[in-house]
Amino acid sequence: MEITSENPAMEEMIRAPDGLYGVAVTDTRISKSSADGTLTYRGYPIGELFEKASFEECAFLILEGRLPSRAELGRFIEELHARAAVPEKVYDIVRSLPTDAHPMDVLRTAVSGLGASEMSLSPRDQQYSIIAKMPTLVANCYRLVRGMPAIEPDPGLDQASNLLYMLSGTRPGKFDSWAFERELILYLEHDLNASTFTVRVVASTLADIYASSTAGLAALKGPLHGGANEAAMQMLLEVGTAERAQKYVQDALSQGKKIMGFGHRVYKKVDPRSQLSKALLRRLLEEDGEGDDLYRLCEAVEAAMWEAKKIPTNLDFYAAPIFYTLSIPIPVFTPIFAASRIVGWAAHYNEQLARNKLFRPDSVYVGPKELAYVPIEKR
Numbered sequence: 001m002e003i004t005s006e007n008p009a010m011e012e013m014i015r016a017p018d019g020l021y022g023v024a025v026t027d028t029r030i031s032k033s034s035a036d037g038t039l040t041y042r043g044y045p046i047g048e049l050f051e052k053a054s055f056e057e058c059a060f061l062i063l064e065g066r067l068p069s070r071a072e073l074g075r076f077i078e079e080l081h082a083r084a085a086v087p088e089k090v091y092d093i094v095r096s097l098p099t100d101a102h103p104m105d106v107l108r109t110a111v112s113g114l115g116a117s118e119m120s121l122s123p124r125d126q127q128y129s130i131i132a133k134m135p136t137l138v139a140n141c142y143r144l145v146r147g148m149p150a151i152e153p154d155p156g157l158d159q160a161s162n163l164l165y166m167l168s169g170t171r172p173g174k175f176d177s178w179a180f181e182r183e184l185i186l187y188l189e190h191d192l193n194a195s196t197f198t199v200r201v202v203a204s205t206l207a208d209i210y211a212s213s214t215a216g217l218a219a220l221k222g223p224l225h226g227g228a229n230e231a232a233m234q235m236l237l238e239v240g241t242a243e244r245a246q247k248y249v250q251d252a253l254s255q256g257k258k259i260m261g262f263g264h265r266v267y268k269k270v271d272p273r274s275q276l277s278k279a280l281l282r283r284l285l286e287e288d289g290e291g292d293d294l295y296r297l298c299e300a301v302e303a304a305m306w307e308a309k310k311i312p313t314n315l316d317f318y319a320a321p322i323f324y325t326l327s328i329p330i331p332v333f334t335p336i337f338a339a340s341r342i343v344g345w346a347a348h349y350n351e352q353l354a355r356n357k358l359f360r361p362d363s364v365y366v367g368p369k370e371l372a373y374v375p376i377e378k379r
């Protein structure tokens, strides 16, 4: 085989930094996060989309690469509604799981089960099906495991309102829906984070979207990634008041603990999504007449962390109190991330397959060599 720069000899392999820090492993046209604190979806700044667009418009943009016309958006929304109901067989799997199972484990199992029953669909229909069903699954996986009845999606509601409605059984107010939709927009897509990379690795083997998404969900669950929003809220409740923030942060850092909702591989100075969420939290608390205790608590933890480590908040830190204020159960925070990020995963799945090369890196072997086999009776 000819040795070229694209096909180096094994002995010329490059040892990438741990965690692939600073290494680009593919090209993308979907989104870009930059160290200067900017984020674009298909070239549009996140701040503009956050202010002006709906979740469905942004989802179409991420999937199709352009903003939809009014007619295209209408058809897109109709198709999501038409595919939103989940087959009873998938709910049977969910009902069989332990009542104390974590919603992320239940969701991952349900997506896997959904795949097993939709293999006859075209790849395009499979993607639309999983995107449309994800909010229904997130809500009803939580409900069914706890013995509550499933709630069918309401075709009169948009994706964000529907998810809130199916979780609580009550149709949400206009401002709450709008605020929740803003967070879903922020969670939609984020270039080559750990779960999206996982999705692309699995896609590169030519596995289907359900297999790729199940793997994506597994990666998302970890507290260093999607699980951070749940962990951040637990921490905020543990801190309790703004006055206790500094001591809590100092104690945690001196014990070598990580403070959840802080730090990012790309954004070392500011995460633009966190700034947008922070302002949104303030508005939401005002609108709901909740007082500013929670906001002051968050700001105090943020200030203590900045003073101690100069590490900024990431999206999960302010998303968590927003979800909490919207009365969303804490274990559903990470599944909600998935209900939105599934769109980004699908776009990356397609981009991977459009110019596929199997992900198969190498490793530097540092273990023992040329050992002689010792028969079991002599060990």
Ligand SMILES: CC(C)(COP(=O)(O)OP(=O)(O)OC[C@H]1O[C@@H](n2cnc3c(N)ncnc32)[C@H](O)[C@@H]1OP(=O)(O)O)[C@@H](O)C(=O)NCCC(=O)NCCS
Residues within 6 Å of the ligand: 019, 223, 224, 225, 226, 228, 257, 258, 259, 260, 261, 262, 263, 264, 265, 266, 309, 311, 314, 315, 316
């Ligand atoms: C997201 C994260 C994994 C990025 O990590 P990374 O790019 O690999 O950077 P590192 O983990 O190497 O962090 C660099 C330094 O900052 C510290 N650091 C980073 N995030 C920290 C946090 N949340 N709390 C305390 N210290 C943190 C690390 O301990 C490390 O310190 P050191 O150089 O003294 O060892 C990391 O910031 C983190 O664990 N954050 C908490 C979990 C979280 O909120 N995840 C959601 C991300 S959107």
